[in-house]
Amino acid sequence: MQQPIDDNNEKQFQYISSLLRGKGEPFYLPDGTPLYPNILNVNMPFETMHIFAERYNNGEILCPYKYENYINDKELQATINGLQMDADAFWLLAIFCFDFARSVCINGFTIKDSAKRTIEKFINLTPDDEDSAMKLTIKTDKGKMEIEDSHAITYILKWVKQAYEQNEDAIRGWTAEEAKDIFSPRQESYSVFIWYFATLMREFFALNPQFKGKRKKGESGKFDKNLLISKLIYYMELSAKDSFTADAETLKGFLKQYKNKQIITHSDIYY
Numbered sequence: 001m002q003q004p005i006d007d008n009n010e011k012q013f014q015y016i017s018s019l020l021r022g023k024g025e026p027f028y029l030p031d032g033t034p035l036y037p038n039i040l041n042v043n044m045p046f047e048t049m050h051i052f053a054e055r056y057n058n059g060e061i062l063c064p065y066k067y068e069n070y071i072n073d074k075e076l077q078a079t080i081n082g083l084q085m086d087a088d089a090f091w092l093l094a095i096f097c098f099d100f101a102r103s104v105c106i107n108g109f110t111i112k113d114s115a116k117r118t119i120e121k122f123i124n125l126t127p128d129d130e131d132s133a134m135k136l137t138i139k140t141d142k143g144k145m146e147i148e149d150s151h152a153i154t155y156i157l158k159w160v161k162q163a164y165e166q167n168e169d170a171i172r173g174w175t176a177e178e179a180k181d182i183f184s185p186r187q188e189s190y191s192v193f194i195w196y197f198a199t200l201m202r203e204f205f206a207l208n209p210q211f212k213g214k215r216k217k218g219e220s221g222k223f224d225k226n227l228l229i230s231k232l233i234y235y236m237e238l239s240a241k242d243s244f245t246a247d248a249e250t251l252k253g254f255l256k257q258y259k260n261k262q263i264i265t266h267s268d269i270y271y
Helices: 014-021 045-057 065-070 074-080 089-106 113-121 149-171 190-207 225-235 251-256
Strands: 108-113 137-142 143-145 183-185
Touching: 014 089, 014 190, 045 089, 045 113, 065 089, 074 089, 074 225, 089 190, 113 149, 143 149, 190 225, 190 251, 225 251
Parallel strands: none
Antiparallel strands: 108 183, 137 143
């Protein structure tokens, strides 16, 4: 692979770029800045690629799996070639997903919502169907109350929205005292790290359904994308379980376990 890597090299970064762009058209801010609908929730994909290139070239990515091991693995390369993918671009995608997932799950942080953001999130819970099942719980120093009347909750949400629209400019963000606690370090388990890495890799394949191979008779697992991801998990030492290399069943267990998991942590490196 050509070294050092260059984020302006479209061939090298084609798969990372695809993941960062996501699915659908970008939303443009008034100043023309595009916001891409990607699963990583990064607002500056080109800066993200530049940061990754610098980290890769400087040897800052803490992945024990090396390019030489990857490119010389005949079985792995047979799968990648069978899926008609570029081996170098896929390598960089895998290392990027490793580094990004690690920065979120192991070294990430959460951001405390301001009063304005909290109200906006509350308003966004307004259902399309006013007759759907709802429940609102509130607790103060005077007691706790649960409301399950859908019409009452709908009225509350509508009133909050009306008041918000009339007084949006008056709703403050953080006070100086509150600002001290905006950012909080948060570390997920290695199981979540495995799941999140796999989720990012699977998202790439979902965005690029053209990468599929034609199996010959007796090659049922040769082009299994989940098995490919599963092997990378073992080779990158995210898990010491060699069952990850045998089939995709172990990985499927992680995907099932965390299928409703929401990542609220932000990367401490990429933005």
